Amino acid sequence: MVRIGTLLGMPLEGEFAELDPRDWVRQQIETWERSGGTEGTTLRDTGLPCVIVVNRGVRSGQLRRTPLMRVEQEGSYLAVGSKGGAPENPAWVANLRADPKVEVWDGPARGDYVSRELEGDERASWWERAVAAFPPYADYQKRTERLIPVFVLEPAA
Numbered sequence: 001m002v003r004i005g006t007l008l009g010m011p012l013e014g015e016f017a018e019l020d021p022r023d024w025v026r027q028q029i030e031t032w033e034r035s036g037g038t039e040g041t042t043l044r045d046t047g048l049p050c051v052i053v054v055n056r057g058v059r060s061g062q063l064r065r066t067p068l069m070r071v072e073q074e075g076s077y078l079a080v081g082s083k084g085g086a087p088e089n090p091a092w093v094a095n096l097r098a099d100p101k102v103e104v105w106d107g108p109a110r111g112d113y114v115s116r117e118l119e120g121d122e123r124a125s126w127w128e129r130a131v132a133a134f135p136p137y138a139d140y141q142k143r144t145e146r147l148i149p150v151f152v153l154e155p156a157a
Contacts, residue, residue, distance in 0.1 A: 017062040037108035052105040058098040069134040079151040085143030113153040
């Protein structure tokens with residue numbers, strides 16, 4: 001059993017899901033974990049900063065680790081469900097919709113957060129920040145008919 005922080009008075013507990021042994025995500029996460037967050041903090045070979053978001057799988061109940069682009073403002077982070085402009089959402093979108101409790105690993109720092117899906121003007125404002133941090137997001141939105149979901153991850157009380 002892995003105990004991760006405390007969130008809203010309750011720790012995010014559970015077993016981590018196995019990582020795909022062929023997947024670049026596995027390499028990213030293993031590098032981060034092996035170094036305690038001093039390495040593996042940029043997305044693959046882009047040099048762009050990323051964070052790891054831990055959430056609970058809606059079907060399995062296991063803890064999932066996902067590297068996402070680092071878009072941060074005043075202590076809150078953004079999670080963009082782009083999946084490279086694919087026609088479907090990444091699996092973690094359903095996870096956040098079902099259980100908003102997450103942990104964010106930003107370098108060696110870890111913190112408890114609550115996710116909230118954004119709409120309207122608030123979404124538009126955060127979307128601009130996302131595209132500024134990672135310009136391919138704009139192209140990803142053009143590739144798909146779905147509106148890419150955007151979540152703000154706010155520090156837990």
